[in-house]
Amino acid sequence: MGGRSTPTGFLVLTEIVVGAYDGPVLDLAVIEDPAAAEVSLDPVRVRLLAELAEPGTATMLATRLGLPRQNVNYHLKALERHGLVELREERRKGNVTERLLQATALSYVISPAALAAVQPDPTRSPDRLSARWLIALAARLVREVGQLLAGATRARKRLATFAMDGEVRFASAADRAAFAEELATAVTALIGKYHDESADGGREHRVFVAVHPSLKPRNETDRKEP
Numbered sequence: 001m002g003g004r005s006t007p008t009g010f011l012v013l014t015e016i017v018v019g020a021y022d023g024p025v026l027d028l029a030v031i032e033d034p035a036a037a038e039v040s041l042d043p044v045r046v047r048l049l050a051e052l053a054e055p056g057t058a059t060m061l062a063t064r065l066g067l068p069r070q071n072v073n074y075h076l077k078a079l080e081r082h083g084l085v086e087l088r089e090e091r092r093k094g095n096v097t098e099r100l101l102q103a104t105a106l107s108y109v110i111s112p113a114a115l116a117a118v119q120p121d122p123t124r125s126p127d128r129l130s131a132r133w134l135i136a137l138a139a140r141l142v143r144e145v146g147q148l149l150a151g152a153t154r155a156r157k158r159l160a161t162f163a164m165d166g167e168v169r170f171a172s173a174a175d176r177a178a179f180a181e182e183l184a185t186a187v188t189a190l191i192g193k194y195h196d197e198s199a200d201g202g203r204e205h206r207v208f209v210a211v212h213p214s215l216k217p218r219n220e221t222d223r224k225e226p
Helices: 007-013 033-039 044-052 057-067 071-083 110-120 131-154 173-194 216-225
Strands: 016-020 030-031 085-093 094-105 108-110
Touching: 007 094, 030 033, 033 071, 033 094, 033 108, 033 110, 044 057, 044 071, 057 071, 057 094, 071 085, 110 216
Parallel strands: 030 108
Antiparallel strands: 016 085, 085 094
């Protein structure tokens, strides 16, 4: 943006669109680049990304967040440089060019790929009853689906996936163990039924099944503490 100047009546009324972009805003984006991940974790930049769910300018954001405009501009340039925000429109108001920016997604997930050599590896210590192994599997899910989604987005194709989410309340640990055993048996049977090693043009799909305790809301936990 150019420096501030004392506006005249003509300058205030003069507004010319000199460039615009009308691409889609994603519901979710996966960050794989370590540098982009580092940029996104700054508290001020997190607030800016949240505000930029709708297009905004540095001046608008500075007012909302109570920060100097120069400071906001600095953070916006870093976010734009790493593809986390995009230019939506440039407007000429007199001798000042106003840049309208928007976040590229409404929410972000940092892929374990950003951790490179220290990302979780589920092949190291497979254990169906280990919470850490579950997390390693979930991390691989984020990494692989994130990469597949990025490729599908570039090709403008829909990625074929399926997911279920729900809750079950077990009366006892024995019931939970029995449920897990029956679930494993059922999934194994389905895989055996549909897996075809010799199918021409077939494509392998990863199956991920998990069960874990639900996280209690903080206020509910507080009420039960003596």
